[in-house]
Amino acid sequence: MWADLIRQVPGPRYRAIVQVISDAIRSGKLSARDQLPTHRELARQLDIDVGTASRAYSELRRRGLISGEVGRGTFVAETVRDAPPSISEAPSTGSFIDLSHNFPLNAPTSPLVARTIEELSRDCDIASLMTHQVDLGHAHHREAGRAWLDFNGLSDAGGEVAVTAGAQHGLLLAISALTTPGGRVMTEAFTYFGMKSVATMLGLELVAIDIDGEGLVPDSFENACRTSGAKVLYCTPTLHNPTTALMSEARREDIAKISRRYGIHIVEDDVYGFLLEPRVRPLCSQAPDLTFYVTSLSKCIGPGLRIGFLRFPASYREKVGLAIRATTLMASPLTAEIAARMIETGFLHCIAADQRAMMKQRQSTAELLLQGHHMQRHPQSFHVWLEMANGWTPQEFSLEAERLGVGVAPGDLFTVSPATRSRAVRLCISAANDASQLNSALSLLSGLLEKPRKASASLVA
Numbered sequence: 001m002w003a004d005l006i007r008q009v010p011g012p013r014y015r016a017i018v019q020v021i022s023d024a025i026r027s028g029k030l031s032a033r034d035q036l037p038t039h040r041e042l043a044r045q046l047d048i049d050v051g052t053a054s055r056a057y058s059e060l061r062r063r064g065l066i067s068g069e070v071g072r073g074t075f076v077a078e079t080v081r082d083a084p085p086s087i088s089e090a091p092s093t094g095s096f097i098d099l100s101h102n103f104p105l106n107a108p109t110s111p112l113v114a115r116t117i118e119e120l121s122r123d124c125d126i127a128s129l130m131t132h133q134v135d136l137g138h139a140h141h142r143e144a145g146r147a148w149l150d151f152n153g154l155s156d157a158g159g160e161v162a163v164t165a166g167a168q169h170g171l172l173l174a175i176s177a178l179t180t181p182g183g184r185v186m187t188e189a190f191t192y193f194g195m196k197s198v199a200t201m202l203g204l205e206l207v208a209i210d211i212d213g214e215g216l217v218p219d220s221f222e223n224a225c226r227t228s229g230a231k232v233l234y235c236t237p238t239l240h241n242p243t244t245a246l247m248s249e250a251r252r253e254d255i256a257k258i259s260r261r262y263g264i265h266i267v268e269d270d271v272y273g274f275l276l277e278p279r280v281r282p283l284c285s286q287a288p289d290l291t292f293y294v295t296s297l298s299k300c301i302g303p304g305l306r307i308g309f310l311r312f313p314a315s316y317r318e319k320v321g322l323a324i325r326a327t328t329l330m331a332s333p334l335t336a337e338i339a340a341r342m343i344e345t346g347f348l349h350c351i352a353a354d355q356r357a358m359m360k361q362r363q364s365t366a367e368l369l370l371q372g373h374h375m376q377r378h379p380q381s382f383h384v385w386l387e388m389a390n391g392w393t394p395q396e397f398s399l400e401a402e403r404l405g406v407g408v409a410p411g412d413l414f415t416v417s418p419a420t421r422s423r424a425v426r427l428c429i430s431a432a433n434d435a436s437q438l439n440s441a442l443s444l445l446s447g448l449l450e451k452p453r454k455a456s457a458s459l460v461a
Contacts, residue, residue, distance in 0.1 A: 003045045013048050017056035018063075025065055025076055034076045036066065064418035084409045097441040098407040102241070102382045102428045104299055105358050112347040113301060116338055129333040135324045136317075137163025138333055144340035145309035151349065152270060152295060153279040157288040160317055162310045162324065163331040166303070167271050167296035168194050170310040172201075172327065174267045174292035175234070177312070177319035179204055184230035188216060190414040190422070192241045192269065195234050208416040209233075213376070215245040218254040225262040232265050237283045239272035242414045242426040243385045244378040249281065256286030266291040271299050271308075274352045275359060275380045289313055297339055299382065300352050307331060307339040356380060362429045362438060369442040373449055375424075382430035386445070387423050391453035394425045401425075401448060406441045 002020060009016035024030040036057075037045065043053040057074060060066045067077045084100035129138070136142060142161045149161065164170040171194060179185060181203035187195060189208040199206050207228045210220035215237055224230065235255075237247035247255070259266055268283045268291055284291040296308030308331075312320055324330060342348040363379045376385040386408075388397060394410035401408050411422030427445065432438035 006046060013046065014052050014056040014059065017042070017046075017053070018059050021056075021060060022063070022065060030076050032076050036074045036076070038073060062418060084407065084413065096405050096407065097432060097437055099428045099431050099441055100407040100409045100426075101431055102299060103431045104302055104355055104382075105362075105430050105432075110301075110351055110354075112342070112351060113338075116341050116345070116347060120338060120341065124337060129337055132333075133330055135162075135321045135330050136160065137331055137336060141333070141336040141340045142309075144343040146311075148297075148309060148343050148348070149293070149295065149311055151343075152273040153281045154284055154293060154311065157282075157284050157291075157293070157311060158314075159288060159311050160314050160320070162312070162320055163336050164294075164296070164308040164310050164324075165328050165331045166298055166306045167269065167294050167308040169306075169328065169331070170294040170296065170308045171195065171234075171267065171269065172198050173310055173320055173323040174294060174312065175199075175202060175204070175232070176323040176326075177316050178232045178265050178267070178292070183232075184228055185232045185234055186221070186224050186228065186230045186264075187234045187416060188236070188240065188243075189416055189420045190242055190411065191234070191416055192236065193413045195269075196414075196416070206416045208420055211240070211243065211245060213245055214251045215240050215243075215247040216251070216255055218251065218258060221255060222258045222262075225258060225264055231263065232267065233259065234267040234269065235283070236269040236272075238270055238280055239275060239378055239381045241269075241272070242383065242409070242411070242424075243376050244381040244383060245376070246276075246280070246378055247283070252281070252283050252286055255283060256290075259287055259290055264290065268293050270295045272382065274300055275356055275382070277356055277380070284311065292316075297342075297348065300348060300355060301339075301342070305335050305339060307335050359430065361435075362432075365435070365438060366427070366429050366442060369439065370446055373446065382428060384427045384429060385424050386427055386449075388425070389449055390451060392449065393453075394422050396453060397425055397448070401445060404444055404448065406444055408445070 005020045006016045009019055039050050039053045039057060043050045057066065065077055066074055068074045141163050145161045145163060164173060175185065175198050179202060184205045184207050185199060186207045186209050188211045190211065207224050207230050209224055210217040216235055237252060239246060266283060266287060270282050270293060273282065282293060284293040293311040297305055359380050359382060363377060366377060366384050370386065374387040388394060395412055398408050398410040409426040411424045415422050429438060432441055
């Protein structure tokens with residue numbers, strides 16, 4: 001059957017093989033762990049040379065669609081989710097502890113949030129918020145957004161500010177304004193899975209840039225600027241997701257200089273900037289004319305507010321407005337009013353200070369309870385990047401941890417290229433309800449990692 005389908009596809013035979021097998025995987029006709037013919041058997045069936053069959057399988061392997069096992073054969077690769085399970089499933093109840101998402105601790109239940117909403121219900125001009133559509137957002141909401149950017153160290157960048165339905169929406173707007181389908185975007189070798197979703201949706205290819213303890217490696221970035229054809233860079237210089245890397249001032253200057261040299265636009269994700277004390281100047285300060293700066297209040301107050309801010313060069317006003325009108329028409333003025341009031345009263349700054357203090361405590365707990373394990377962490381970050389040991393893979397470790405009652409995010413979620421092997425999981429220590437729950441989760445994960453994989457309980461297939 002496969003041979004007949006492949007023969008019907010015009011063009012080079014290796015591309016026809018790739019197309020048919022890719023379509024079969026996407027449609028579900030081929031499932032994870034299904035075995036494919038050997039290179040020699042496929043060549044015999046299609047009456048082609050073995051080199052052509054091998055070239056097709058190499059391309060499928062490069063795309064992460066198949067995997068080869070020495071002595072066993074070639075199989076359809078396991079499907080990797082594009083987000084942790086809790087993004088699409090109801091919140092877990094009972095004893096399950098979900099450390100797979102970077103939610104802020106207790107901020108949504110802060111009395112300051114409730115007080116702001118109560119005051120809004122008494123004295124707000126609801127009609128003015130409910131009857132006017134403004135794509136970039138109401139003027140005083142945008143001014144509040146600029147004040148939040150100032151708080152995060154971006155006080156002199158100029159440009160326009162738009163109110164967005166969270167940072168993910170801001171990211172989509174920025175990438176939409178800067179790219180066309182079939183284009184390429186550079187990003188860290190491990191990147192936020194939301195960027196991977198945007199790339200898939202817009203038909204873009206991601207180009208992996210090497211990272212180290214300071215994030216993007218300048219030499220790798222410059223090489224990609226020269227050779228990849230990409231004209232856009234997406235990056236998280238501050239408390240990188242998932243590795244927690246923090247880019248130094250000197251490194252930021254290097255990245256900005258390279259961007260200027262090659263005319264590269266930057267999309268800077270700074271949702272974690274408020275956690276640092278003292279602040280680090282955003283990369284946008286180094287190249288404001290090239291940079292789209294994305295932030296939100298989700299990591300400070302909670303994801304349910306769905307309000308963020310996008311700062312962008314004024315020359316892109318029409319493109320950003322078009323992208324907003326094509327997606328949400330505008331961000332919700334009601335929730336934008338809540339956000340603006342919390343910024344203007346200083347309530348948001350108080351909550352941010354509480355978050356910073358709590359994260360320092362929780363990072364100290366992680367350092368103690370995960371002692372002896374190799375991990376990358378920052379004392380003010382929401383998460384920890386924990387490396388595997390004793391034969392565990394991130395996917396297997398995540399499945400077994402979930403079976404035992406703790407949710408973590410496997411590194412595969414953040415991998416840009418199949419050529420980059422993930423050897424870690426992300427632990428969102430911000431998400432545990434309290435210190436006791438965090439202690440229980442980290443103790444369980446530490447104990448699990450200390451066991452050789454074969455000696456642990458049977459894994460979910």
